[in-house]
Amino acid sequence: MQANPKPLPALADPPMRPGRRGHGRATLADVALLAEVTKITVSRYLREPATVAPATAERIRQALQRTAYMPNKQAGLLASGRSRMVAALVPNLDHSVFGETVQALSESLQPAGLELLLASTGYSQAREEEQLAAVLGWAPAAIVVTGRQHAPGTLRLLQAAAAGGTPVLEIWDHHPQPEPPFAQIGFDHRAVGRAMARHLLAAGHRRLAYLDSSVAEDLRAHQRGAAFAATARAAGARVQRLRAATGDPFDAGRRALDGLRRAAGQAVSAVACANDQLGCGLLLEARARGLAVPGQLAVLGFGDFPVGRHLAPALSTVHTPSAEIGRATAQAVLAALQYRTPAVGTALPWALLARASTGG
Amino acid sequence: MQANPKPLPALADPPMRPGRRGHGRATLADVALLAEVTKITVSRYLREPATVAPATAERIRQALQRTAYMPNKQAGLLASGRSRMVAALVPNLDHSVFGETVQALSESLQPAGLELLLASTGYSQAREEEQLAAVLGWAPAAIVVTGRQHAPGTLRLLQAAAAGGTPVLEIWDHHPQPEPPFAQIGFDHRAVGRAMARHLLAAGHRRLAYLDSSVAEDLRAHQRGAAFAATARAAGARVQRLRAATGDPFDAGRRALDGLRRAAGQAVSAVACANDQLGCGLLLEARARGLAVPGQLAVLGFGDFPVGRHLAPALSTVHTPSAEIGRATAQAVLAALQYRTPAVGTALPWALLARASTGG
């Protein structure tokens, strides 16, 4: 409540200039008119309040309130060339680990005033390319894609963006060698596959199976499977790799039990799954049929879905840094934007959680 | 491969005009220069190819390819006043029903060339208001918010947007009376609460409980609980309402069992839960303690989470039209944009799935 050296004209209605195609909202010019300064002063006040004289600032403040001014970011971006919008492409969001990542990404970007432009690709490289092209039209401040495998066109677009100074990040994977073209924030799925094999081998299992994702394009799952099989075979174990049926992955996990017991001449004693949904399904079906878990069949999942540890027996799994990936991605984006450097990747820790379903 | 009446100048390097602060990408002007027409002709070709002469079109087509032109949507929006971006605010995305909705929304918007600007609110009305203000700066083509309850400031912003012709949609709820200010796409949670009560009453239960969400701001869960309790009491049943502990909802469901058995003088015989996570936790804990389900305790969930039907006994629940809400929202947005009318709401069907945990 301080005295106002130069009071604003008393107005019943804010003096909106009748723009040719204006959409009714107050613009900088409206605010400036009311505050009796020019647009640029208002713009300055909004960006660097300290550089505006206190009395002027006060008038502007009031004018902003009266007009309920809301900056047009399109115009701002067009003029400045820098947006505060991060484009992210993920395979899906429904009951998947990517939901956690996107959630964390969104929450971590918000305090920095960055918005999230989101597109789902359904694990399709073609859709990824389409969506990337669409999203690039907004000149995003940074681009986040999932995984390292992209269509050639996608790769070109990403490289062009990176060459133009836009940070590009690949999430949910991390291969330091060979030197990746973009920052990677995630973990090495081959290492996870090896650890899964070692865990089951250490428990004495020699007849193993990897129940892979039904999604042909889930390359990370396949990669874990390949590493799992290689490690197991190197240790002299027998490994069967089978692919889950399409459809509800819990169902697929349940139905996989038959395949596992039929296919192997001698029954498999331990199964590693591409995700916890398959693992839960398999575990529940095994229990429903009276199989002892882990006695007759050990089950190991991946993803640490919330329900797994509440089952009886609790599902052993790999805890993935799903939310951490989102947070780390936001931080990498912020750092890259702040210092105008390319984004920097990180390897994030995962953990194999040995629970009852593999003998604790 | 048709003859080109007026061939493009052969160029090793596309002639990028050295813009004052250009960010390297080709603009309409670059394409026009190369095609030897003016910007507006290229713009026309892009929007209405039919209105451009075939020979000109061909030259433009080649120029577009050579320059790898990608339209700047900021500039387009600024000039035209219409964006193709839908802003959506949801409480969260991690392992929740909203993941399904956002996924479906994203997929349904994509074919229409609409992009999704997403923000999560964490069930906080304050964050909803902040995020809405942020997102409005992009002048979205439509605005999607979750639920009917908003902070006063949010309401003002939404009303201003709607008054300005921007479709505003509230999802995940539907109250036709009193006439809602915005289009609602969802279902009536009171009706669900009543149906949950009737289901348990019909199975003969007279000592009921509603295990509410720990999230104070999950008003829809509370509303279901209120309707549940009212219906049960009207039928002469006893109803206890308790709130789940904060933290992992499966854990909260498990821990609720003690509360249920302690608090009631006479033990509760059936529990309706605010969501399936609580329901699963409760069911699993009851089984772990050797309680017969539904014999000693019937459990009813909400949300139809994928795992519920695989438990033993399978969890009875309410199937919510999570994905349908996303699809219907996209359709309503498209229709509103096409005909320039306010968005129209829809009541979507839900279903109570009677499974084994309430006696089938």
Added chain:
DNA sequence: TTGTAAGCGTTATCAA
């Protein structure tokens, strides 16, 4: 501390 002028890349309007 404030203002002027020019432009960001596109589309609307009107004229040719």
Added chain:
DNA sequence: TTGATAACGCTTACAA
């Protein structure tokens, strides 16, 4: 069928 011109709302560069 094509073009000239003037916006859209904001920011940069430079001047006062």
